[in-house]
Amino acid sequence: MTTEPPVTEHVDVLIVGAGLSGIGAACRLRAECPERSFVVLEARDASGGTWDLFRYPGVRSDSDMFTLGYPFRPWSGAQAMADGESILGYLRDTAREHRIDERIRYHRRVRRAAWSSATTRWTVEVERTDRPDAPNEMLTCDFLFANTGYYRYDQGYTPPFAGVDDFTGPVVHPQHWPAGLEVSGRRVIVIGSGATAVTLGPALAQRGAHVTVVQRSPTYIVSVSGPDRLARLARRRLPPTAAYRLIRAKNLLGGMLLYRLSRSRPEMVKAWLRRTWVSQLPAGYDVDTHFTPRYQPWDQRLCLVPNGDLFRAIRAGQITMVTDTIERFTAKGLRLASGTDLEADVIVTATGLNLLVLGGIEIEVDGAGVNFSEHVGYQGMMFSRIPNLAVTLGYTNARGP
Numbered sequence: 083m084t085t086e087p088p089v090t091e092h093v094d095v096l097i098v099g100a101g102l103s104g105i106g107a108a109c110r111l112r113a114e115c116p117e118r119s120f121v122v123l124e125a126r127d128a129s130g131g132t133w134d135l136f137r138y139p140g141v142r143s144d145s146d147m148f149t150l151g152y153p154f155r156p157w158s159g160a161q162a163m164a165d166g167e168s169i170l171g172y173l174r175d176t177a178r179e180h181r182i183d184e185r186i187r188y189h190r191r192v193r194r195a196a197w198s199s200a201t202t203r204w205t206v207e208v209e210r211t212d213r214p215d216a217p218n219e220m221l222t223c224d225f226l227f228a229n230t231g232y233y234r235y236d237q238g239y240t241p242p243f244a245g246v247d248d249f250t251g252p253v254v255h256p257q258h259w260p261a262g263l264e265v266s267g268r269r270v271i272v273i274g275s276g277a278t279a280v281t282l283g284p285a286l287a288q289r290g291a292h293v294t295v296v297q298r299s300p301t302y303i304v305s306v307s308g309p310d311r312l313a314r315l316a317r318r319r320l321p322p323t324a325a326y327r328l329i330r331a332k333n334l335l336g337g338m339l340l341y342r343l344s345r346s347r348p349e350m351v352k353a354w355l356r357r358t359w360v361s362q363l364p365a366g367y368d369v370d371t372h373f374t375p376r377y378q379p380w381d382q383r384l385c386l387v388p389n390g391d392l393f394r395a396i397r398a399g400q401i402t403m404v405t406d407t408i409e410r411f412t413a414k415g416l417r418l419a420s421g422t423d424l425e426a427d428v429i430v431t432a433t434g435l436n437l438l439v440l441g442g443i444e445i446e447v448d449g450a451g452v453n454f455s456e457h458v459g460y461q462g463m464m465f466s467r468i469p470n471l472a473v474t475l476g477y478t479n480a481r482g483p
């Protein structure tokens with residue numbers, strides 16, 4: 083029989099995760115509920131979540147920062163589609179200004195959380211990731227707020243490609259981009275068609291690589307201007323708060339309109355998108371093969387590219403789009419189902435993430451383990467029959483923490 087270590091501390095609210103959502107939650111708690119005690123637990127050794135973890139070339143937001151940023155601390159950058167370093171600085175500046183950084187405890191991974199209806203409290207078991215031999219810590223809280231994201235931080239998703247060990251060059255997943263990887267003058271294959279792939283392609287081309295993007299099927303891509311012209315004008319003419327509200331409202335309404343048109347009049351939106359692709363690509367380019375998905379707009383999220391950088395790189399001959407399926411890896415690159423062989427010096431698998439509910443926390447309610455498939459989600463944040471637990475996840479078509 084094992085004995086759990088004694089509870090060492092009680093807080094009103096326990097926030098798990100020190101990324102964009104966790105920092106935002108802590109700021110709101112401090113401002114709106116100053117009488118409540120709280121701490122923020124972070125499994126890694128730094129704050130920032132996704133924006134500290136991902137280091138691949140060109141990493142940036144795939145939503146505009148005027149709606150992704152905090153309403154209580156308006157985004158002041160010139161670029162609506164901001165680079166990862168700028169977003170990380172914004173998060174850490176926010177945490178420092180609101181004195182949240184002093185509430186973050188690093189190297190703490192929550193392993194288990196057990197709710198007791200008798201005491202109306204959560205008992206939370208915490209592992210020290212920097213001291214694996216140390217005993218686990220135990221805390222209690224009245225409310226557990228998980229801001230852990232939706233994917234595994236330690237492992238990206240890579241399909242089981244045949245022959246991957248035959249390739250003689252490096253195979254890199256963007257979630258674990260190696261420091262110092264040189265791509266100038268090298269042939270780089272990027273496998274994927276999502277936001278990471280369309281970001282990586284132009285960034286690698288700027289570093290001197292010739293990039294081939296291999297996609298099984300296309301994704302809807304929308305080109306957006308980098309600096310927001312309305313933002314520049316509003317900031318010159320209006321007080322800061324009024325300018326921010328105007329910019330945010332414009333971007334939210336624009337996103338809502340595009341989404342609703344996509345769902346109600348998909349053929350009209352598809353025709354408009356096709357015209358934008360044709361206007362930005364070389365004459366005679368096979369738009370139907372490489373840029374026309376098999377699904378309707380907003381069946382999946384749209385990919386945004388700032389200032390059409392992907393299309394510019396294609397026009398300049400720096401990026402080649404290939405739409406096919408992969409048969410296997412070879413010593414020199416990839417063999418496609420069509421029989422085509424592609425040679426490469428580096429292969430990047432921009433193939434997605436591994437999903438992980440609540441960061442892998444084991445949840446119990448009154449001694450019984452929780453299977454989330456048996457519970458109903460409420461407003462995308464809470465669950466039936468799981469008291470005093472909320473979770474913040476990434477969005478589909480709604481923005482703003």
